[in-house]
Amino acid sequence: MAMTHEDNELLTRVENGAPMGEMIRQHYWIPAVPSAKLVADGAPVRVRLLGTNYVAFRATDGHVGMLDEQCPHRKASLLMGRNEDNGLRCIFHGWKLNTSGDVIEAPNHMGDQSQFCKHVRVNRYRVEERGGIVWVWLGKGEHPPRFPDLPFTRLPEDQRSVTSQEVPTNWVQGVEASMDSSHVGVLHESTTQITAGAGNERLHMTQALAPRLEFEDMPYGYRYAAVRALPDDKVYARVNNFVMPWYGIICAPDAKGPGTVFFSTPVDDVTHRAWFVHFNPHRPLGMTVMSATPDVWGFPPLPPGGPENNWGQNRDLMKRGHATGFPQHLGTEDFAMFIGQGPIVDRTTEQLCSADGAVLRVRQALLKSVREFTAGKTPTLADNPDLDYAKATSVGGVLPAGSDWRTLTLTP
Structure with a gap:
């Protein structure tokens, strides 16, 4: 059954x-923001989330702060601020904020500056x-939600890489794709063949395009085979x-290989940031x-064109056997699909099939x-006694027909 317009609005708008x-x-x-994007005493970075602009910066001592982009004084952009001496100083009048968000200097105020700063909202x-x-x-309040301590968050730096890209579509389109297993063997056929070595189990996805899906509810969401x-x-x-609300934890292509976490966070209603965490x-x-890219804020690349030229699709390459004509990266192929769907896809006219069960569950x-x-109420999947993010591990493997796939999850 197609989604109603009201539910599509509720699902997508932020x-x-x-x-x-x-x-x-x-x-x-x-x-x-990726940690590597912020340098001590370096340039602050605009971070737009849920339709609001913020500024992130790393102070002299290495601590990171997130502030509203506009200075609380006369609303100048703190993106132009001087990052110095453990604070971000507005270049309009010199007000300075620390990483906790406190105003610690207001040099144009006559009188007890310290007391004045304490009362700035x-x-x-x-x-x-x-x-x-x-x-x-x-959020508001003294008690933040449980941190999503996912399988990569405690790994040393040499066991993970983080990149991201801003994509001009609604965030749910990206989240859905992370759980859409049946598109991998079609959209990513050539990418899989190029990156997979001989015997890599991932090649099985290009040989059987209609998987049988089996689901199991989990305290953090669900897992499926x-x-x-x-x-x-x-x-x-x-x-x-x-x-x-957005993490797709994807199993490694072969035993002991690197897995991936894809997530799409909402920048605003019609923009999201696609994140790629590769980890072993x-x-x-x-x-x-x-891990080879130095661009943690703009990789994988967006499609190189617009609708006037099929988003830069290389048809000559397709004639030579490439499945999509987007050889840049697996992510570029996905981005092209999202952009082609429109800024916010209209789910009221979809005609779904058996392969879409995981998308429906999202x-x-x-x-x-x-x-x-x-x-x-507090959403059940946001906080309950059994919630353990570390258990969200994804695996794959070859089994005898009729075997229970859950045995794969028990392998140390």
């Missing part, structure tokens, strides 16, 4: 007090720096996890397509949570 945006603001830590945002990412809680039939009475099962819990990550989890929130 600006101007929209219920989904307010739920995210209060009940979730939001990935804000400011918004203070809690920040955590883990897993190569600066996270922020934008995409089971594909193979010759010799065997199956290839990929067990991936959806963690509310077993050993140093080494050189990969992801929508159900988000809508259930936002309805709980609007009813004045």
Whole structure:
């Protein structure tokens, strides 16, 4: 059954007090900026979240702060501020804020400057720096939500890489794709063949395009197995996890290889930031397509064109056998699909099939949570006694036909 217009609005909108945006603001830590983007005493960075602009900076002592972009004095942009002596100084009148959001200097005020600064009204945002990412809680109150301590957040730097890209579409389009297993063998056919070595289990995805999906609810969302039939009475099962509100934890292509976490965070109603965390819990990550890029704020690349030239699609390359004509990166292929759907996809006219079960569950989890929130409740998937983010591990492997895929999750 197609989604109603009202549900599509509830699902996607995050600006101007929209219920989904307010739920995210209060009940979730939001990935804000890659740690590597911020340099001590370096240039501050604009971070736009849920339709509001903020500024992130790393102070002299290494601590990170998130502030409203506009100075509390005369609303000049702190992006132009001087980052010096453990604070960000507005270049308009010299007001200075520290990483906690306190105004610590107001040099144009006559009288007791210290007392004056204590009474300036400011918004203070809690920040955590883990897993190569600066996270922020934008909610109200003294008690932040549980931190999403995902499988990569405690790994040393040489076992993970973090990149991100701003994409001009609504955030849910990206979240849905992270759980859409059946598109991998079609959209990413050539990318998979190029990056996979001989015998890599990931190649099975290009050989069986209609997986059987089996689901299991989890305290953080759900996990599911995409089971594909193979010759010799065997199956290839990929067990991936959806963690509310936007994390797709994707299994490694082969044993002891690097896994990936894809997540799409809402910049505003029609823009999201796509995040790619490549990580290996077993050993140093080494050189990969992801770890090789120095651009943590603009990689993978967006499609190189617009609708007037099919978003830069290389049709000559397609004639030579490339599946999509977007050879830049797996992420570029995904971005092209999102952009082609439009800024906010109209889900009221979709015609879904058996492969879309995981996508439907993403929508159900988000809508259930936002309805709980609007009813004045803490969303069940945001906080309950059994919530353990560390258990959201994703695996894959070949099994005898008829085997229970859950045995894969028990392998040490």
